[in-house]
């Protein structure tokens with residue numbers, strides 16, 4: 043019998059693979075009272091499908107992952123579009139030519155567009171940090187504007203520290219797009235499971251070889267023996283925080299009912315300059331649900347305190363990476379243990395990446 047700790051996407055894909063491809067029995071446990079991990083969604087009192095742990099949009103270029111999940115869900119085809127409130131108006135993000143023209147007077151916007159296209163190809167994505175270092179004073183002005191008004195305030199709220207002190211893996215991601223493409227993601231396959239993520243994960247686990255027990259913590263089973271344990275929980279917790287707790291950013295979601303059909307024109311609107319929250323998600327846009335009332339989630343970042351709130355984003359810096367390596371070395375001493383997923387590997391994985399990771403770990407480590 044295999045044990046899988048965690049019924050999120052990592053655990054569920056691994057369970058499906060072991061059950062169907064190796065014909066072995068699998069026990070899946072989760073300490074929460076629901077499955078699907080952070081993908082958990084449910085219809086609320088307003089008739090809107092709400093994601094309890096924050097908005098999740100599926101997007102991938104990995105055809106195999108898309109085809110695989112398509113066996114367990116139908117898709118509502120959806121291209122995510124997001125906006126940011128800058129100088130009081132909603133403009134497309136990532137920042138593109140439409141954002142440029144919405145924010146600057148026509149002659150200045152035209153000059154900046156012309157300077158961008160004189161130096162770069164149409165359609166290119168230029169990291170804001172690179173543009174800050176160019177010789178051209180117009181382009182440096184634009185980069186400074188985008189950095190200060192769209193990025194710095196948002197980042198300070200999101201990470202609780204100054205944008206300049208963060209790893210380039212975080213800051214390097216913010217581009218200026220030299221086009222009018224306002225899709226947030228450019229992946230070939232994008233969508234939202236038509237019946238929700240929870241149903242998709244239920245379908246993954248629906249196999250006679252799989253037993254699911256909810257409300258069960260790994261600590262409850264520690265004396266029991268299994269062929270292998272695939273652990274998708276926090277690695278520092280597994281070793282009783284012996285090298286110190288790994289730092290995470292957490293979030294608080296303030297869900298509100300809106301007594302009219304729509305609150306905002308898009309699913310996601312960011313607030314880089316104003317308020318203490320980072321963004322507002324209006325959930326009905328994801329499945330294009332037609333309801334007389336709406337539900338929004340207002341997102342406040344905060345420090346993660348174990349036992350008090352959820353660990354959401356690993357904080358990538360040298361100290362946390364060094365502590366993680368100590369835990370990883372400890373785990374390597376146990377040959378019945380496989381670490382998988384965002385908490386066990388202390389890495390931000392998108393959903394498609396975690397599915398791909400489960401495929402690879404399954405092939406490499408489950409005989």
Ligand SMILES: Cc1cc2nc3c(=O)[nH]c(=O)nc-3n(C[C@H](O)[C@H](O)[C@H](O)COP(=O)(O)OP(=O)(O)OC[C@H]3O[C@@H](n4cnc5c(N)ncnc54)[C@H](O)[C@@H]3O)c2cc1C
Nearest residue numbers: 048050051052073079080096098099260275383384392393
């Ligand atoms: C706010 C936010 C928005 C996101 N949006 C997107 C998006 O738009 N698109 C995208 O592709 N990805 C998105 N992601 C990433 C996505 O959430 C992850 O890829 C996914 O959750 C990783 O799955 P997992 O199975 O590794 O972890 P999880 O989903 O966290 O599942 C781990 C499970 O293990 C259980 N567990 C932990 N410890 C124990 C224990 N000791 N005993 C029993 N059970 C235990 C937990 O209860 C949990 O259910 C987002 C992440 C965040 C934080």
